[in-house]
Amino acid sequence: MSESIAPRTSLYGRRASDPKWARLRTDVPSVLRRGAWYRVLAVTPRQVRLTVNTAPVLMGRDQVELRLEPPRRWTVLLKPARLARVPQSFHDGYLVCPSCRNRVSLPQRAALTLRCPRCNVLSEVGWDEHYLGESRGVEVPQKD
Numbered sequence: 001m002s003e004s005i006a007p008r009t010s011l012y013g014r015r016a017s018d019p020k021w022a023r024l025r026t027d028v029p030s031v032l033r034r035g036a037w038y039r040v041l042a043v044t045p046r047q048v049r050l051t052v053n054t055a056p057v058l059m060g061r062d063q064v065e066l067r068l069e070p071p072r073r074w075t076v077l078l079k080p081a082r083l084a085r086v087p088q089s090f091h092d093g094y095l096v097c098p099s100c101r102n103r104v105s106l107p108q109r110a111a112l113t114l115r116c117p118r119c120n121v122l123s124e125v126g127w128d129e130h131y132l133g134e135s136r137g138v139e140v141p142q143k144d
Ligand SMILES: [Zn+2]
Pocket: 097, 098, 099, 100, 101, 102, 116, 117, 118, 119, 120, 121
């Protein structure tokens, strides 16, 4: 009888010490799209191995934000400082989809939720995160 490896029943089966997602948290040149979440393959005290477009990438642990839960909020980038790989239409800011990493223009009105035109997932907008400190001069809607 073959001892085949049982298929994992859940992608999110996890241990407390076992982060599953990573996002760039320093504004450095990187193959990682700023604001986008990537799947973590392994974490050591100093490094994180993650997948970017199916290729494994090694990052310094202090360069990424780690989390256990799947991301559910749009990352807001306001007036991004690095524009090298950012289309002209996003130079004033854009959102990054938590599900598929698609980028979209900032909504006209500061919507609290937004449906991704690419993956069709409806997600909250992380207006209050101040991702990479990029919150200069933009009105942030108040929740209540
Ligand atoms: Zn999407």
